[in-house]
Amino acid sequence: MAPILEVKNLFKNYGSTEVLKDINVSIDEGDFLVLVGPSGCGKSTLLNCIAGLEPITGGDLFIGGQNMTNVSPKDRDIAMVFQSYALYPTMTVAKNITFGMKVRGIDQATQDAKLNQVATQLQIEPLLHRKPGQLSGGQRQRVAMGRALVRDPKLFLFDEPLSNLDAKLRVEMRTEIKALHQRLGASMVYVTHDQIEAMTLATKIVVMKGGIIQQIGTPAEIYNRPANLFVADFMGSPAMNLIPARTRMNGKGMLVEIDRKDGDPIVLTDTRNKDLPENVILGVRPEDIADAALGRAGETQEADCVIDIVEPAGADTFAVMQLGGKHVTARLHAETSASAGQSQRLTFDLGKVSYFEPETGLRLN
Known part of the structure; x- marks a missing residue:
């Protein structure tokens, strides 16, 4: 037809x-x-x-x-x-x-x-x-x-x-x-x-x-x-977090390094994606960064992040932090214990991330 x-x-x-x-x-x-x-x-x-x-x-x-x-x-x-x-x-x-x-x-x-x-x-x-x-x-x-x-x-x-x-x-x-x-x-x-x-x-x-x-x-x-x-x-509200990151391979898979405002970089291991360039933009939706204490299904990796701002929004609480020199928003549960100025253990769902080429902006995975 x-x-x-x-x-x-x-x-x-x-x-x-x-x-x-x-x-x-x-x-x-x-x-x-x-x-x-x-x-x-x-x-x-x-x-x-x-x-x-x-x-x-x-x-x-x-x-x-x-x-x-x-x-x-x-x-x-x-x-x-x-x-x-x-x-x-x-x-x-x-x-x-x-x-x-x-x-x-x-x-x-x-x-x-x-x-x-x-x-x-x-x-x-x-x-x-x-x-x-x-x-x-x-x-x-x-x-x-x-x-x-x-x-x-x-x-x-x-x-x-x-x-x-x-x-x-x-x-x-x-x-x-x-x-x-x-x-x-x-x-x-x-x-x-x-x-x-x-x-x-x-x-x-x-x-x-x-x-x-x-x-x-x-x-x-x-x-x-x-x-x-x-x-x-x-597309998306809040928008997808777009974080400059570096990648390198090791025995387990691809390591993704993200600079933190204070302290060593966050290192996440991605077992799905290979052959990515050294410099990438990591795209992660706010809902794919969760409170580690509440548990989360999926291909998650944990990291400690210092929270700058906490914004309660009814059913959700938005936590804003600095990663890779950018403001990054996590969509957490209303009952989260996250508070401004404190470190919070968060999970990143690597099964759902996007990678982009920094120069052209095109999707890589």
């Missing part, structure tokens, strides 16, 4: 400025693709190219197996939900939702049936006679989604739809969009700069920087095996 969306060798220039450089990505029907990256990385431009709102400079774009490169937006069988909601202020919610169908000459009975179905799905039945000015941000967002849903398109496109909402509402709407995707089995492309949003919603993530795709993968692949230092640092 052909992918529902396929982008091949896509380039986008504004004058002499290259905004998107050789983009290749495809998704199957029912996938939830999230484009994520910092502001200005090209993710919204890519979405606009998929929608047909921006002409592309080079490459091809297929939707449902058909080449849509030069097809106008209205003929691409897509529905788009914008950050600004783009609702008509003088129309009721019901008219906003059915307006597109009315323009396309769909009969009244079908319009009413679709409206009722979508209003029930999104729980906005009581709002149908109100105007957008009488709605909260979250309600407007639901109406904008309703207007897209009645289309029943091949592809839904979302451009940072939750960025105007407060933190609590964002989490609620995120859950709602995920539930909606599971219920409809619809194909969705979603743009966000929020990596938590990307991790929770996506079946497939595209991480972008400077108009170039850095990595494509499932949330687990991106989180556990970042392709380079940029992805490692960008």
